Amino acid sequence: MNLLELKDRIKYYFESPSDLTDTQIIFAVNSARKAAEQRYAFEMNKRVLQVSVDLRTGADWTALKVLNTTKPAYRVRNIKRAYIMSADGLGFTPIDFAYKNLLEFPHPDTTVLVGSEPIAATADIRKLYIVGPTVYFYPFGEAGVVSNVAFDAYIWQPDYKVDFETEDWMLMHGHEYLFWKTLWELNFKKKEWVPRQEGNLQLSADNAEMAFRNMVVWDGTLKGGMTSLNENL
Numbered sequence: 001m002n003l004l005e006l007k008d009r010i011k012y013y014f015e016s017p018s019d020l021t022d023t024q025i026i027f028a029v030n031s032a033r034k035a036a037e038q039r040y041a042f043e044m045n046k047r048v049l050q051v052s053v054d055l056r057t058g059a060d061w062t063a064l065k066v067l068n069t070t071k072p073a074y075r076v077r078n079i080k081r082a083y084i085m086s087a088d089g090l091g092f093t094p095i096d097f098a099y100k101n102l103l104e105f106p107h108p109d110t111t112v113l114v115g116s117e118p119i120a121a122t123a124d125i126r127k128l129y130i131v132g133p134t135v136y137f138y139p140f141g142e143a144g145v146v147s148n149v150a151f152d153a154y155i156w157q158p159d160y161k162v163d164f165e166t167e168d169w170m171l172m173h174g175h176e177y178l179f180w181k182t183l184w185e186l187n188f189k190k191k192e193w194v195p196r197q198e199g200n201l202q203l204s205a206d207n208a209e210m211a212f213r214n215m216v217v218w219d220g221t222l223k224g225g226m227t228s229l230n231e232n233l
Contacts, residue, residue: 001175003029004164010182014190022162024189025182030159032181033170036212037077041154043222044169049073049151050085055126055141058134067150074155082128084147092150097128097135173218177211184208 007025011017023069037045049064063073083092126137128149137147160166170178184204 001171002165002167003160003171006171006175006182007164009179010186013183015187016190020186020190022164025186026047026160026162028176028182028185031185032178032208033157033160036170036174036177036215037156039212040216040228041066041077042170042216042219045077045154045157046080047153047155049076049153049155051072051149051151052146053128053137053149055137055145055147056143056144058136059133060133061130061135061151062133064151064153074158076151077154077156079130079151079153081152083150085150089148095126095128095149097130100129100138102129106162119129170182174211174215177208177215180204180208180211 003026006029007022010025011020014020036042050067051059051061051064053059061076061079063075065071065073079097082095082097085092085096101204101206126141129136129138135149157168157170187204
């Protein structure tokens with residue numbers, strides 16, 4: 001299914017669809033898609049992304065390009081794994097990363113303790129830390145020196161535009177969810193279905209939830225096993 005077919009099906013279900021513009025429909029479809037992505041990290045939204053991280057000032061991780069490409073950056077939902085890249089870009093060494101609230105900037109002449117052994121702050125024991133929108137190496141290194149890092153990450157899909165030939169995995173495999181959730185979104189404007197009229201509004205919401213769960217089950221088959229709906233992958 002593409003956006004044109006989805007739009008036609010949506011308008012068919014309203015008794016008076018003439019006041020629904022293409023822009024309004026696309027806005028509601030995007031809202032429905034984003035609601036699903038907020039609840040679940042879909043396997044089809046996984047990418048291998050790349051960023052150059054300054055050893056002192058870090059780098060923004062919220063919008064990154066696909067590994068070894070110059071294509072426009074994807075907005076990043078969350079990071080699953082991290083790797084230090086070799087100088088030729090062919091080797092990948094896993095590196096631990098964690099979320100941290102505060103990173104101290106040690107003086108270049110000071111040392112840090114690892115276990116009971118003092119070592120230079122620039123020694124190769126760094127880990128990656130995410131503080132808000134920035135990813136850092138810690139202990140810190142010299143400003144201006146960068147290291148390339150690759151991530152297994154989940155992205156936010158780009159917003160749909162008013163281009164009704166658009167197709168993607170969610171339109172193909174999650175069109176029932178997009179249909180019912182978009183109807184529910186648009187009904188706040190149309191107000192054609194209300195609970196006192198045979199419960200149609202609730203039916204639309206229930207159908208969207210059932211379709212969402214079916215989409216999650218389908219996505220789980222790509223991973224070889226199920227994951228919980230609220231798993232922060």
